[in-house]
Amino acid sequence: MTDAGAPLMPPDDPESARQGGFDLGDPPEAGKHYRVLARKYRPSSFDDLIGQDAVVRTVSNAFETGRIPQAWILTGVRGVGKTTTARILARALNYELPDNSVKGPTIHMPVPGVHCQAIMESRHMDVLEMDAASHTGVDDVRQINDSVRYAPASARYKVYIIDEVHMLSTAAFNAFLKTLEEPPEHAKFVFATTEIRKVPVTVLSRCQRFDLRRVDADVLMAHLANIAAKENVEVEPEALGIIARAAEGSVRDSLSLFDQAIAHAAGAVRADAVRQMLGLADRTRVIDLFDSLVRGDIAGAFKEFREQYDTGADPIVVLSDLADFVNFVTRVKIVPATADNVAFGETERLRARDFAAKLSMRVLSRMWQMLLKGISEAQAATRPAAAAEMVLVRIAYVADMPTPDEAV
Structure with a gap:
C-alpha cells in the first residue's frame, strides 16, 4: 500500500505498465472510415441509376437534342434517387475534361471530369444545395435571387439543387416565380420533393416534372x-x-x-x-397458418399461431403477413405469371398456385376484408395476441360457409 500523498512510481515491468491507467489500446480497425452501403454505392452517372429507365431516356434525349429546360422537379417516395439524380444532372450539365474535348452538356461521362468529384460530394462552389426543410423563408430565396445574376466561378452552369422544396413557405414560393421563369442562361434549378401536391401549380408549370417510381x-x-x-x-x-x-x-x-x-x-x-x-414470421409457417384457416381447422390455426408467438413473432406482423399472402394468392389467381417473381420464395410461389386454383375470388376477398379489419382491432387492443386469435377464429369459422350470393 502507498501513503496517501506519496507519488505512484511507474512499475519496472513493462507488461505491468501497459495494464495500468486508461490506455485502452488502439481504436478498433472495424470502425475506421466506414461508409454505409447507401453512400458507398451511390450512383454517380445515369448508367448507375436502377429502375428509372423512363427518366434516363427523357433526359438523354433532351441533352442530345439540346432541349435542356431551366428547371426540373423530381418527385417520388424516399430513397428512390431524387437527390442523387439532381447531382448527376448537375454533373452532366458541367461535365468537362482537362483537354477541353467536351464542349457542352452531355450524359456520356465515361471518366470523372474536372468538376465531377466536387459535385458528387456536394462541395462545388457553382452547384449550390439547399435543404428547404431548414431554409423555409423568403430571405433564403432572396439570397438565391441575388446570387443567380453572377456568372459561375469555374463551371459551365450554376446549378441550384433544392431538396424537400415543398417545405418552402408561400411567400418564398412567390419570390421564386420570376427567377424560375426567366433565369439567366448560366443558371439551372433542380427541385426534389416527396410531397408534390404541396408544391404550387405556379411553380410546377415552370418546371419539367419527373416522377421517380418505386424500384421493383x-x-x-x-x-x-x-x-x-x-x-x-x-x-x-x-x-x-x-x-x-x-x-x-x-x-x-x-x-x-x-x-x-x-x-x-x-x-x-x-x-x-x-x-x-x-421481426417477421417465417413465411412457410404463415402459409401453414393460412392453410389451417381455409380448411376451417381452428385448433390447428390456434396451435400454429401460438408457436409463432412463442418464438417471438409479433401478432400484428403475423396478421399483416397473412394479408400479404392473401393478396399474393389473389394476384396469382388473376395473373398466373405473378408466381414467377423471384422475389418470392419457391415454396411460397408453388403453394400460392395451389391455393389460387382451389379458392374462389369471393373467399379470398372475404378473408382480405376480415384481416384488414382484424389488423386495426389488434393494433387498438390491450392484448394484441388475444385479439389476433379472435380474428383467426372468425376467419376459420366462415371458411366453409357460403358467401352471401351463394346463399341466395
Missing part, C-alpha cells in the same frame, strides 16, 4: 446481389427477397436493411436471421 423487388434483389459480391458477403437469395420486399421499392431502405443484416449475421446472411432481425 427483382431489380432490388439483383442490385443487392451485385453489392454482396463486391463486399465479399455470402447471402441467401431468399434473404435478399425478404429485404427487397421489406424496402417497399426504396433503394436506400434496402441498402440500410442489408447493412444491418450483414452486421446482424456477422458472417453469411441467412433468411432466418433476416426474419429475426425484422
